[in-house]
């Protein structure tokens with residue numbers, strides 16, 4: 001089938017939905033999403049969204065905290081722009097119908113604090129903020145007459161001059177995007193979506209690693225598509241590991257224990273119940289995430305244990321049950337009463353700071369192709385994202401991209417000469433084990449050799465192992481009918497390759513990139 005839309009959006013998380021709602025008055029919008037519309041990292045966000053809403057805080061402080069967490073390599077102008085725009089974007093979320101908790105007077109927002117923040121500035125909805133944001137935005141999008149949401153449609157590749165038979169390399173000037181090819185997961189048919197403007201809002205790539213807080217859909221599809229289309233990517237060595245995921249080995253994805261709990265007074269302890277963060281940073285359990293995750297990793301290696309503890313008992317029963325109901329219920333379901341027991345935790349891959357390089361307007365190096373949310377790299381996070389700045393970045397850049405796209409859509413024709421996908425000669429691969437086993441191997445390689453602490457040798461080993469996996473998978477791809485699992489596996493391999501390549505190129509320890517063979521960043 002062939003479709004023509006003014007604005008094509010790939011992804012229905014906070015970034016995709018926010019963009020769609022803004023461009024909808026200016027043309028037909030089609031949102032493709034590979035699973036159910038509400039499935040993505042957005043829905044699982046717990047802590048909240050950071051913004052300076054009152055005079056007790058200041059833009060300068062939030063800017064300073066973001067720059068410090070980013071370890072000195074954020075784009076300062078982007079940081080300033082994003083943080084100053086935050087209150088407007090929050091007010092829009094409220095207008096779309098998103099509810100944030102208010103204080104007891106019902107007037108002001110109730111604010112939490114998380115690691116690296118010098119003030120209480122995290123707007124939240126209990127400990128399930130993402131679910132509330134996703135609900136509000138999805139309801140608004142579903143009721144807009146110009147927005148169509150198509151579930152179980154898996155974008156495979158963005159369409160460029162390459163598909164018109166031209167040779168495209170990363171040095172080709174003026175690469176353009178004409179839309180995407182997408183697999184209908186119910187019929188296995190590959191459709192052609194022609195668009196005047198395309199936004200990638202495909203989220204993160206946590207599933208490159210064996211332990212991750214991200215949902216199974218986070219397989220780096222957008223980044224891999226742009227890599228294949230020869231677009232510019234950046235900062236992929238900065239994979240953020242969240243310090244506190246619930247240790248429950250059989251569970252995938254790993255359940256998150258929000259940092260807001262440490263903001264409320266919970267402290268990290270070793271297996272003997274002793275605090276240890278004083279050995280690593282004067283901000284203790286509330287140091288930025290890269291520091292806390294490395295400290296936990298080190299303590300686990302020194303003791304040979306699989307997990308440590310978060311002790312939240314000091315927060316008090318009432319506050320724990322009322323303020324963190326999701327975590328309380330989850331832990332109770334596996335026999336842990338957080339009002340009485342310490343919570344077993346370990347780090348997990350959580351957030352990709354790098355991605356598709358975009359400018360202030362969210363436009364990528366490929367014309368008519370925008371990116372927003374976790375799949376993009378704006379320069380806001382530098383070497384390490386400050387907690388709760390991700391949802392913020394998504395709404396700010398969805399707005400900027402929408403404002404730009406509304407202009408660039410004017411007068412752009414559809415590229416009707418784009419051919420349909422050619423699947424001739426392909427056979428259905430019936431050996432699922434080739435895909436599931438390879439995915440597992442990949443995730444273990446990345447966890448063991450390209451994790452929180454790296455070394456030249458580990459990166460080399462990962463690269464060599466990955467090469468074999470890459471060749472086997474490309475061979476399978478060249479013979480097989482394309483399916484969602486095969487496409488995801490190829491994308492994960494591409495992302496793993498890019499993380500390793502960028503990690504090897506980074507010759508100093510900065511932010512989340514930490515190698516035993518490198519010196520500390522020169523200040």
Ligand code: FAD
Nearest residue numbers: 011012013015034040041042047048155203373374388391
């Ligand atoms: P997502 O919400 O992940 O959505 C991606 C969308 O793209 C999905 O709809 C998916 O189906 C679709 N998609 C992907 N690939 C394809 C494809 N090939 N074809 C079609 N569709 C595709 N950040 C904060 O700021 N504050 C928090 O409190 C916070 N808590 C978090 C808690 C958890 C457990 C996790 C995992 C993350 C958390 N984060 C938090 C990070 C934040 O939630 C994410 O970075 C953010 O939600 C990403 O939004 P997004 O719109 O970019 O992507």
Ligand code: SIN
Nearest residue numbers: 046047258259387388
């Ligand atoms: C958390 O709630 O700890 C996650 C916040 C984030 O990832 O920004």
